[in-house]
Amino acid sequence: MRVMGVDPGLTRCGLSVIDGSRGRQIVALNVEVVRTAVDVPLPGRLLAISDVVEQWLDTYRPDVMAIERVFSQQNVSTVMGTAQVGGVVALAAAKRGVAVHFHTPSEVKAAVTGNGGAGKAQVTAMVTRILGLQAKPTPADAADALALAICHCWRAPMIARMAAAEAQAGGQRQRVGAKVKAAR
Structure with missing residues (x-):
């Protein structure tokens, strides 16, 4: 499975692509941080x-x-910019x-480090270790984009099982509803 991870941000937007195979084998193909200048109007950025x-x-x-889900921050303009980039x-x-999945920061941290409250340094260290990189990806937006892709790759089987279970439950609800309606 090829996963593109995106850490959305208006000033710095982290992008990554990884290939994942059975188990937890993952290979990083590329990572980059797209930067936009604050003096450029929003549509241009x-x-x-x-x-x-x-x-x-x-x-x-x-x-x-895999895109990081926007979460509440104290700076509303930062949240708005992040949400706009995520939408684009x-x-x-x-x-x-291309299918799109959103993951919260705590989901990503838990998947990569085992701790949903891990700090940026811990996430970067684990991404470096998981991918067998010679150097830590910098800036943090690059590491975060890689962590998002890793998170999705590892969570994808569970996401697929949940979707199948929901579809099966929906079918069962319809059959039961039809039986109840027929019995009336």
């Missing part, structure tokens, strides 16, 4: 990020995209039929 994301989608052709990135994936 979003377009710059979108252009790079679309180039990556066309180059790497991921099976799925999800749209680019949807245009190409």
Whole structure:
């Protein structure tokens, strides 16, 4: 499975692509941080990020995209910028039929380090170790993008089982509802 991880941010947007196979074997293909200048108007910044994301989608052709879910922060403008970037990135994936999954920061930290409250240094150290990298990915946005891709790769089997169980339960609800309706 090829996973593109995205740590959305208006000033720094982390991008990564990994290949995962059975078990926990993962190979990093690329990682980059897209930077936009604060003096550029918002539409221009979003377009710059979108252009790079679309180039990556066309180059790497991921099976799925893992994006960090926006969470409440004290700085509303940061949250808005992060959400806008996440939307632009999800749209680019949807245009190409690439499945999109959102993961919270605590899900990512728990998957990669075993601790949902881990700090950035711990996440970076574990990403470096998991991928067998010679050097730590920098800045933190690069490590976070890799952690998102790893998280999704490892959680994908469970996500698929949950979707299958929900579909089966939905079918059972319909059959039971039809029997109840017929019995009336």
